[in-house]
Amino acid sequence: MSISFETIEQTLSLWMRQACAAVFPGADLAALPLNVVATTDASFGDYQCNAAMSVAKLLKMKPRDVAQAIVDRAGCPVGVERIEIAGPGFLNFHLSADWLARRLEAVQTDARLGVPAAGQGKTVILDYSSPNVAKPMHIGHIRSTVIGNALDRLHRFLGWRVLADNHLGDWGTQFGLLMLGFRTFADPTAYEASPIEELERVYVASYNRSKEDENWKNAARAELVKLQQGDAENRELWRSFIEHSLREFERIYQRLNVKFDLVRGESFYNDKLPGVIVMLQENGLAEESDGALIIKLEAEKLTPCIVRKSDGGYNYATTDIATVLNRAEEFKPDAVIYVTDERQQLHFKQFFTVCRKLGVTTRLEHIWFGLMRLPEGTFSTREGNVIKLDRLLDEAESRALALVQQSSPDMPPAQQREVARCVGLGAVKYADLSQNPQSLVTFTWDKALALDGNSAPYLQYAYARIASVQDKYRERFPVGDPLAQPIQLADPLERALAVKLLRFPDIVLRAAANFRPNQLADYLFDLAQTYSTFYQNVPFLKAEAGVRESRVRLCDITAKTLRCGLNLLGIETPDRI
RNA sequence: GCUCCCGUAGCUCAACUGGACAGAGCAUGGGAUUUCUAAUCCCAAGGUCGCAGGUUCGAGUCCUGCCGGGAGCGCCA
Structure with a gap:
């Protein structure tokens, strides 16, 4: 209901x-x-x-x-x-305590826990994750993916029609280097065994050679032109790179429990780019400059936006404009949200400004987050110092498994592994979601995989303890029915918990409106702390009848709120931990 | 040189967008378990919110300048 x-x-x-x-x-x-x-x-x-x-x-x-x-x-x-x-x-x-109690009773039987469907009838397109084809997903991709996915879940829960679009980097100059490199350096056996790893190796080798070999650079450019002109062989190679990459990405998305409604890479808009140029010219926005076509944005105090290179090729900005125009026409969204790292702020300012000049009225938002770096500095595929996402997730699960084995030695091994999976993944996601997206992040294993303090496992533990309380209640009072008893808020700890529980709807609304999942994470941690204090200091199963049922109800609402909230962050809640 | 972020406890981060004596976690010291999962709870200690001005009844939050760190600035995405 x-x-x-x-x-x-x-x-x-x-x-x-x-x-x-x-x-x-x-x-x-x-x-x-x-x-x-x-x-x-x-x-x-x-x-x-x-x-x-x-x-x-x-x-x-x-x-x-x-x-x-x-x-x-x-x-x-x-x-x-x-x-x-x-x-x-x-x-x-x-x-009033009585009013709080009645309100909680209503929330307990509400499927939405009192959260209004504020987005009913509205559509939002969420553009996030968007990795580059032929490169492995590494720890730098986790922020866009996890934050974007949390925004997806929040909006969906609020009743929005959400279209999550994975705008893959499947077009651009890197393909020239990649193709030439592939033909020259690729090891068929390695490619068969692990396509992305081999493509990455090939790309780095080709890139390095291009830095010292002008001929190599030109040859790469020629390969790119052939691809762009529709050369059958290059086209086929390109298609196979995408296919292999998608399979790899899909595996990781499944692991992270991330789903997209659309997977439209940049190449999807290729045939729409000339039309965009015509449109810009007809609106008198574009002008020639050093052979390139640019849009001046002096009035907005922005540097010019290049929409066509002097060699006739198109840019990122052109593709993004085509993408917005297409999205506006096809889906009529109320908002389009982009989740990318901080380096693209200028690009989005320029590109949004151009969209306005073209008469696009759709709300456009760039949600940027701080670039992830290593203690020794930034990392890049080219430098070869990346930490693969798989390795991070593996490490998270194995650390969690050690903990589960230690504290639940009697649990069947298969269940231990399942709990470790939920806990490890939860820890990784929570580490990113619990802080302001815009803060600068330096990656360390211990921080990313924290299992104590303000972490997902703390919240999951609180949830599992409630599940256990509920089991024990059913065991000891098989004919008891908590819902038949009113909620009472006599103890200050009960009242504090009640007040906190009833804040949930406002928090969800705010976290979504501000595009700040960490505000929800903060709240959930606070709630779990309030609950833990309650749990530690107030007896429920030993309380007298009536009070006992009331407290079990409070436990139940807390469990529902934690589960719902964590689910909005993409974090699972096992019943045993 | 210009633009945008960031600077809060020893460390990692919050602070509901201008509100009350700036809050958590980790680490440190002390305490709690014959009783609902101790992956827990309680207590203590820890701060000139980078610095200096300004606006305001009120500033970590807004404005100006400076210091320190990061990112970006026409044919990469």
């Missing part, structure tokens, strides 16, 4: 706006921030509002007088026991 809820912040904020309008008729409050938000500290109540300060400024009154007027004349919204005025004019809302 699914009930349509307004979130608590939405309800209280709306009430506040109406209250201010009623108490101060005639004042133009439309532009003022009157939002009610969760408090940072329980001593300030459950929710707080700073409206009095902004209203006071507008009306040239004292903030405390404004706050007092609101409290005196507007009363309290439903569910709020009292509103206190604190400090310079903060309004602190204290929710």
Whole structure:
């Protein structure tokens, strides 16, 4: 069953706006921030509002007088026991325990846990992961993939129609070097055994030679031109590179539980590029410069955007413009979101600006994240110092397995491996999702594979403990039915847990709106900590009947929230750990 | 030279986009288990939020300058 809820912040904020309008008729409050938000500290109540300060400024009154007027004349919204005025004019809302309990009861039987379907009827295209063909996926790809996938899951859960598109790098100058290298250096046996590894080796060899051999460089360029002109043999080779790469990528995506709705590489748009140029010219945007076709963006204080090279070839920008035009026409999305690393910020600014000039009104967002680097500096395929994604995941699973074997020696080995898989993968994903995407990341094994503290295993452990409590309850009280008993919030630890649980919908909305999965991760960790304190200090199975059922219900809602939240981050929750 | 990010406890990171005495984890020291999974919990210690000004009732958050780190800046993607 699914009930349509307004979130608590939405309800209280709306009430506040109406209250201010009623108490101060005639004042133009439309532009003022009157939002009610969760408090940072329980001593300030459950929710707080700073409206009095902004209203006071507008009306040239004292903030405390404004706050007092609101409290005196507007009363309290439903569910709020009292509103206190604190400090310079903060309004602190204290929710009634009874209202919290009734609300939790409704959430418990709601399939969406009270999260509104805010994206209903809207479409978003998510462009993420997008690895380059013929190169192995390495730890640098994990951020785009994991963050993009979390945004995918968040939006889908909120009711958006999501089209996840893997915009593969399957076209471009690297193919000249790759083809020439392949014909010269490739070892058929190695290629058969491990195509991507061999392609990578071949590419690096070819690239290195091009740096010192001008003829080699020219020959590579000739191969590229042949490919672009549709030469059958090069075309076939190119196709086989893509095929092998996709098979390899697919294996890793399955491992990460990542699914795409569309896999349209850059080459998909090849035949649309001349049309884009014509369009740019017709709009008077493009001009010749040193043989290339460029779009000047001086008014926007951006460097020019090159849309056709002097040799007649097209650029990244041209493909991206064609892609947006195509997406807008075919899918009519409300938004197109790109998840890439920080180095592409300028490119996206230029390209979005050009799209606007072409009359594209679709919301375009570039969600960039800090480049992953090694303690000794950046890494690249060419340098050969990459850490493959497979190796990272293998290492994660084997570290987790050691831990599982140690703490659950009686578990059957097959189950130990399955738990280790969930825990190891969860740890890797969580390491990326729990911090601000834009922060700079230096890769270290211990950080990426942390299994304690603020980590996925901590959350998974909390979840597994609840599953165990529920089993024990059924064992000892086979005729008991928690849902038949009301939730009671007498103990402060129960109340604290209840308040935290009911924040979930607002957190999910915010994490999606800000494109910041770490805000959800933060919340889940906080929730798990609150639960662990509750678990440690409040008995449930030994509590008297009634209280016992109420607490088991709190456990159940916590489990559902953890599972739902972790699932939104792409992290699994085994029942045993 | 110009543009964009970042600088918070010994270490790794938060801080709901301008709100209350800046919070966690790790590491350190102390404590809790005959009882629901100790991969846990409780307590302690740890800070001039890079520096200097400014705006504001209020600044880690906004503005200016400087210092330090990263990234980008016409035919790569």
